[in-house]
Amino acid sequence: MTSSQVYTWEPSDRAIAERYGLRAQDVLRFDTNxxxxxxxFAAALLAEPFDPPLNEYPDSSYGDLTAAAAAYLGVATDRVVVGAGxxxxxxxxxxAWLGEGRRTLIPTPTYPMYAVLSSQRGAVIERIPRRQPAEGYALDVEALVARLDGAAVVWLCAPNNPTGAPEDPAKLAAILDAAGALEPAPIVVIDEAYAEFVTESAVAWLDRYDHLLVVRTVSKAFGLAGVRVGYAVGARRLIAALETVRPPGSISTVSAALAAAALRRPGIARENAARLSAEREWLAAGLSARGWRAVPSVTNFLLVSIGSAADADAAAEHLLRSGIVPRTFPGDHPLAGHLRLTVRSRDQDERLLAAVERWPSVTDSATRHP
Ligand SMILES: Cc1ncc(COP(=O)(O)O)c(C=O)c1O
Structure with missing residues (x-):
């Protein structure tokens, strides 16, 4: 399938407030993880004398940020490249690796950007459906390996968004081994945006596989989505390939300094992830007590089964009227009938539960949407 694919960006707080007759400050983002x-420390740093030379362009090598990311992961600096998220x-x-007609494999459902950016490059996208919900949406390794020969890139997401499930390391290793046996080996990208919520990471395998690229961010556990900094780690030849296509100044001087300062404080991510993981279990129990069953998650979001696609649409509208913005899935999506909800602070999660409390039970809504 080469048809280009459109990603709809989330509507702004203001657009939602206007549509539902609310104040923008009363809109809560349960859709962005x-x-x-x-x-x-971020506010404190910005308030202190914080004087990077703003009249000059950022250091195009982002040496300080790259060193902070490398130290955080315990790898050599030349194995890391940084980017704007x-x-x-x-x-x-x-x-670097896709182009007109090149094949790319995407186990689905997963983060939609892999398909969007692959189609923007004219690549041929092969979606490999994940296994049944009862099997935790696990990767179908056999189906994927059968399609590997000739593929340029395989996009994996561990833990997976939007299911919130961890990936079995043995399955990831089986895919990496099978890819490594091919000549040329397809590049296996493992997106670990939610890495700090789990203990296992493919970073430990970097010396084993030179076709593995691991992607990270400060947007999730570090709590700095607005800063827009991400980074990747991999074999030198992969990092060199990314450096040749990287723009010289896409991360602002201020963002680079904030992200480097965060990466030098790993406790931030660790403590935030621990707090959000405990809150996730509390929220999942609260949702379940109100008839909204959450799929087991290891991340800072919950995939919730609502009923039919029409039920989920109606539930989303109901939440939006209270200023609560869920992530929805269109009718033809494999997760139609579900909503994805970010784990937030206790008072915000209580607002969510109060809105769910006012929602008719799944049985009632099924009757309302025959
Ligand atoms: C799996 C995954 N990868 C990447 C991103 C984007 O991260 P960033 O904010 O660093 O661009 C997200 C954000 O939701 C995500 O869920």
Whole structure:
């Protein structure tokens, strides 16, 4: 399938407020998998004498930020490349390795940007459906490996968005081994945007596989989505390929300094992830008590089964009227009938539960949408 694919960006708080007759400050983003608060040091740093030379362009090598990311991961600096969010890193991978007619494999459902940026490059997208919900939406390794020969890039997401499920390391290793046995080996991108919520990481395998690129971000556990910094780590030849397509100044001087300062404080991510993981279990129990069953998650978001696609649409409208913005899935999506909800702070999560409380039970809504 080469037809180009359109990604609809999330509507702004203001657009939602206007549509539902609310104040923009009463709109709560349960759709973006971001943190409920930025780390305290960020405001403090911006308030202190913080004097990077703003009249000059940023250091195009982003040496300080790259060194901070490398130290955080415990790898050599020349194995890391930085970008304006994980999204820019993914786009650089598309620029480096995809093009008209090249084949790319995407286990679905997953993060939609892989298909968007692949189609922007004219690549042929092969979607490999994940296994049944009862099997935790696990990767179908056999189906994927059967399609590997001749593929340029395989996009994996661990833990996976939007299911919130971890990936079995043995399955990831089986895909990497099968790709490594081919000549040329397809590049395997493992997007670890939610890495800090789990203990296992493919970073440990970097010396084993020279066709593995691991992608990270400060947007999730570090609570700095607005800063727009992501990075990738991999074999030197992969990093060199990304460096040739990287723009020289896509990360602002201020963002580079904030992200480097965050990466030098790994406790921020660790503590935030621990707090959000505990909050996730509390929220999942609260949703379940109100008839909204959440799929087991290891991340800062929950995939919730609502009923039919019409039920999920109606539930989303109901939440939006209270200023709560869920992530929805269109009728033809494999997750139609579900909503995805970000885990936020206790008071915000209570607002969500209060709105869910006012929603008719799934049985009632099924009757309303025969
Ligand atoms: C799996 C995954 N990768 C990448 C991103 C984008 O990250 P960033 O904010 O660093 O561009 C997201 C954001 O939701 C995501 O869920």
């Amino acid at each position: 971001t943190s409920p608060a930025a780390p305290e 994980a999204d820019e890193i993914l786009d650089l991978a598309g620029k």
